[in-house]
């Protein structure tokens with residue numbers, strides 16, 4: 001018997017009693033997809049799995065899609081990325097981990113961003129390294145009515161990098177650069193499964209609002225980000241080894257806290273789930 005237990009938090013549910021090898025059964029897959037659309041974040045405890053098993057499990061949520069950066073793709077199962085965020089003695093870690101320290105939604109630099117991301121913990125440090133999530137439905141609903149009216153219908157340019165981001169991203173190969181021209185997305189998007197509106201923000205990738213002068217665009221984006229940074233919209237997931245966590249990129253942002261001990265391996269396997277064009 002599989003149970004969906006809502007967290008006492010602004011988003012998220014814990015899935016209990018699930019046989020992960022049966023996640024692809026029609027009834028179970030439907031239950032998981034519904035839980036994700038409703039709670040925006042699902043946590044499925046269990047043991048570490050091989051990349052083949054993780055890919056098979058991810059299909060309960062849709063079609064796996066390969067991530068942009070080739071160096072992260074797992075050799076044998078390229079739909080699964082190996083995300084190493086171990087903190088080195090000199091204070092460095094992989095650039096994508098450093099960048100993930102600020103709030104973002106995955107993949108918004110693509111015209112069709114991944115609808116969901118699955119992260120599976122293989123090795124975790126003895127303490128720290130929580131991943132925090134932000135409910136972008138509640139952020140939108142918390143904005144003053146005048147702001148909601150003003151921004152509904154606005155469009156924004158997302159790029160692989162923007163001077164607005166706090167850190168620079170990983171370098172791309174010429175092939176990867178060719179695949180990532182700037183794209184335009186609505187600033188307010190509608191969840192295709194629930195019909196709820198959310199603020200589609202990404203401080204790491206969102207460069208400017210179409211039709212506004214830079215200063216005005218910066219001021220509005222800062223004002224919107226300020227609401228999203230309020231703790232009332234947030235929930236932090238403290239990892240256990242073997243956890244599977246899936247979040248809905250259409251209505252959430254997330255960030256990692258790099259506060260864990262140096263040298264202790266932090267390795268996650270990641271699968272992006274194909275989405276559709278935001279509207």
Ligand SMILES: [Fe+2]
Nearest residue numbers: 100104105106
């Ligand atoms: Fe991310």
